Amino acid sequence: MSAREDILARVRKNQPAPTGLPAVPTFDGDSTVPLLERFKAGVVRMGGKVVAAPDGPLDALIRSLHPEARVVCSATAAVAGTYPLDPSRPPAQLDGVDVGVVRAVFGVAETGSVWLTGAQFKVNALGFLSQHLVVLLDPARIVANMHHAYRERAQFDAPYGVFMTGPSATADIEGVLIHGAQGIRSLTVVLEAATSSGSGSSRRVP
Numbered sequence: 001m002s003a004r005e006d007i008l009a010r011v012r013k014n015q016p017a018p019t020g021l022p023a024v025p026t027f028d029g030d031s032t033v034p035l036l037e038r039f040k041a042g043v044v045r046m047g048g049k050v051v052a053a054p055d056g057p058l059d060a061l062i063r064s065l066h067p068e069a070r071v072v073c074s075a076t077a078a079v080a081g082t083y084p085l086d087p088s089r090p091p092a093q094l095d096g097v098d099v100g101v102v103r104a105v106f107g108v109a110e111t112g113s114v115w116l117t118g119a120q121f122k123v124n125a126l127g128f129l130s131q132h133l134v135v136l137l138d139p140a141r142i143v144a145n146m147h148h149a150y151r152e153r154a155q156f157d158a159p160y161g162v163f164m165t166g167p168s169a170t171a172d173i174e175g176v177l178i179h180g181a182q183g184i185r186s187l188t189v190v191l192e193a194a195t196s197s198g199s200g201s202s203r204r205v206p
Contacts, residue, residue, distance in 0.1 A: 026144065028145075043189055046111070058078050070098055072097075073085050073101070075100070078101075078192070094123060099132045100126040101136070105117065109145065111165055116161065116164060127164065
């Protein structure tokens with residue numbers, strides 16, 4: 001046995017017994033505002049936009065939101081896009097993407113955030129090299145706050161994950177808020193109730 005293996009064996013042997021995660025209160029408060037409305041307000045507060053999915057194809061909605069976009073790259077079957085997402089190619093391939101489309105795992109009403117992992121992006125750079133990001137979200141998957149998000153423990157078991165809260169922004173220069181300084185210039189959340197079939201089809205949310 002090498003010195004390294006001996007050290008690791010001793011560490012494993014002397015580790016404390018595993019314990020469960022601590023119980024965290026949810027701090028729900030007594031808000032009478034519906035969860036969906038709180039989420040919408042949170043997204044807008046952070047510089048994003050919320051729209052309802054149309055009755056027709058989502059590709060038409062993407063074109064209406066960004067009529068000047070030439071390159072649309074989608075990480076979800078719900079939107080075809082115009083540029084194929086290829087995880088085998090370097091992430092820099094996405095440098096010219098006008099609109100990226102991805103489906104969020106869940107949203108957080110308190111902060112207006114959406115939780116995304118590498119499984120949703122397929123190529124993580126899609127969420128940062130795209131000029132604009134469109135995020136599909138099932139309203140049934142909105143939680144009240146970050147304390148509730150903490151309970152979505154199974155969703156965090158991923159090599160990469162991020163809470164995205166609005167488009168990138170900075171106010172470093174003279175206190176003037178600028179969106180799109182370091183990443184996406186706009187973030188639009190499309191409220192779309194996904195079906196249980198997993199086929200990518202959905203129904204419109206009022």
